[in-house]
Amino acid sequence: MKTQVAIIGAGPSGLLLGQLLHNAGIDNVIIERQSPDYVLGRIRAGVLEQGMVELLRQAGVGQRMDREGLVHGGFELALDGRQVHIDLNTLTGGKTVMVYGQTEVTRDLMAARREAGAQTIYQAGDVVPHGMKSAETFVTFEKDGQAWRLDCDYIAGCDGFHGVARQSIPADCLKVFERVYPFGWLGILADTPPVHEELVYARHERGFALCSMRSATRTRYYLQVPTSDHVDNWSDQRFWDELKLRLPQDLANKLITGPSIEKSIAPLRSFVVEPMQYGRLFLVGDAAHIVPPTGAKGLNLAASDVSTLFNILLKVYREDRLDLLEKYSEICLRRVWKAERFSWWMTSMLHRFDDQDAFDQRIVESELEYFIGSEAGRKTIAENYVGLPYETIE
Ligand code: APR
Ligand code: PHB
Numbered sequence: 001m002k003t004q005v006a007i008i009g010a011g012p013s014g015l016l017l018g019q020l021l022h023n024a025g026i027d028n029v030i031i032e033r034q035s036p037d038y039v040l041g042r043i044r045a046g047v048l049e050q051g052m053v054e055l056l057r058q059a060g061v062g063q064r065m066d067r068e069g070l071v072h073g074g075f076e077l078a079l080d081g082r083q084v085h086i087d088l089n090t091l092t093g094g095k096t097v098m099v100y101g102q103t104e105v106t107r108d109l110m111a112a113r114r115e116a117g118a119q120t121i122y123q124a125g126d127v128v129p130h131g132m133k134s135a136e137t138f139v140t141f142e143k144d145g146q147a148w149r150l151d152c153d154y155i156a157g158c159d160g161f162h163g164v165a166r167q168s169i170p171a172d173c174l175k176v177f178e179r180v181y182p183f184g185w186l187g188i189l190a191d192t193p194p195v196h197e198e199l200v201y202a203r204h205e206r207g208f209a210l211c212s213m214r215s216a217t218r219t220r221y222y223l224q225v226p227t228s229d230h231v232d233n234w235s236d237q238r239f240w241d242e243l244k245l246r247l248p249q250d251l252a253n254k255l256i257t258g259p260s261i262e263k264s265i266a267p268l269r270s271f272v273v274e275p276m277q278y279g280r281l282f283l284v285g286d287a288a289h290i291v292p293p294t295g296a297k298g299l300n301l302a303a304s305d306v307s308t309l310f311n312i313l314l315k316v317y318r319e320d321r322l323d324l325l326e327k328y329s330e331i332c333l334r335r336v337w338k339a340e341r342f343s344w345w346m347t348s349m350l351h352r353f354d355d356q357d358a359f360d361q362r363i364v365e366s367e368l369e370y371f372i373g374s375e376a377g378r379k380t381i382a383e384n385y386v387g388l389p390y391e392t393i394e
Pocket of ligand 1: 032291300
């Protein structure tokens with residue numbers, strides 16, 4: 001088999017890159033370890049920055065998002081019972097975010113790819129990239145008991161944090177930056193109406209809580225729990241009771257509860273690998289970086305990497321701009337690190353850290369007070385939350 005760009009992983013990164021390349025006439029094949037249903041079964045985040053919304057439209061997959069997605073012009077901070085509104089729209093001169101689940105984005109991208117007739121090989125085993133530093137670049141894999149070789153010009157490693165792409169780069173060529181937080185998020189999905197029309201990020205002495213949603217009838221709620229905790233310890237009743245304790249009274253009174261349709265714990269981690277490329281292999285999205293979910297940046301960073309790689313490849317194939325290839329990592333990392341900083345900051349401000357002493361706690365409280373009490377501070381929060389601009393590739 002032969003293609004121009006071999007894409008490893010059919011998550012949002014791989015599918016979006018594949019769609020943009022296909023539309024531009026650049027041939028690509030996606031190789032994915034799991035089945036489409038398995039990929040769609042993963043419940044992930046649901047807040048899209050304007051840059052990602054525009055990129056999805058550009059890829060031709062924005063119709064259902066524009067019909068069904070919820071445009072949010074702000075969000076709520078609940079600080080030990082007090083509510084502070086962050087008016088994204090006003091603070092950023094008219095910007096908003098789109099609440100539309102990653103599962104739906106993935107579903108739309110899969111449908112578009114099927115319609116376009118572009119090739120995706122699902123349930124591929126033992127995927128290995130080869131020859132990244134040579135002119136003979138290829139990916140080998142196994143499908144239905146048979147060994148395959150896919151020759152290509154470039155490889156996009158869109159295979160997430162646990163994927164093979166990053167692991168196939170010699171360790172001494174990479175620098176890893178990492179912070180593991182001593183807690184996770186216990187999330188539930190329920191067919192109940194949202195407690196509030198906007199997202200609510202709650203800081204509370206019992207721990208952080210988040211009220212999010214997927215639609216007017218489906219909600220996603222999270223609680224900070226210790227890393228050692230287990231979902232089996234959390235009946236639906238216990239979850240709802242604890243959530244009420246962490247929300248301001250009037251929201252707790254309004255909370256409508258119901259049976260959960262999904263419940264899981266995700267650890268919180270900050271992770272960046274530098275550089276995000278090795279010869280003809282480019283790391284995209286979670287394969288190169290992880291953020292704690294507090295700023296809703298994970299999926300959006302994947303989209304900005306995709307945009308960067310797509311625009312570089314476009315100029316490589318159309319204008320022979322091979323010089324741009326080596327710039328991929330530095331362009332991505334400038335934006336990645338800003339989102340890492342914001343996600344770390346939101347996490348630090350809103351979670352309970354058991355190892356903080358009284359002094360640390362006062363510093364955090366006063367930092368938050370300063371940010372929310374100052375127009376400049378609220379603007380800083382808002383411009384990061386709606387998403388920093390994408391760099392133009394020239
Ligand atoms: N071979 C082939 N495919 C693989 C391999 C492998 N060795 N390892 C992983 N994959 C596939 C996974 O099954 C998955 O479908 O790669 C895909 C990676 O998808 P994601 O983990 O969703 O990563 P990405 O596409 O970068 O999505 C961005 O940002 O913060 C997050 O929630 C957000 O998941 C989202 C991510
Ligand atoms: C979600 O809806 O899953 C969600 C929303 C905002 C976040 C994180 C997760 O910051």
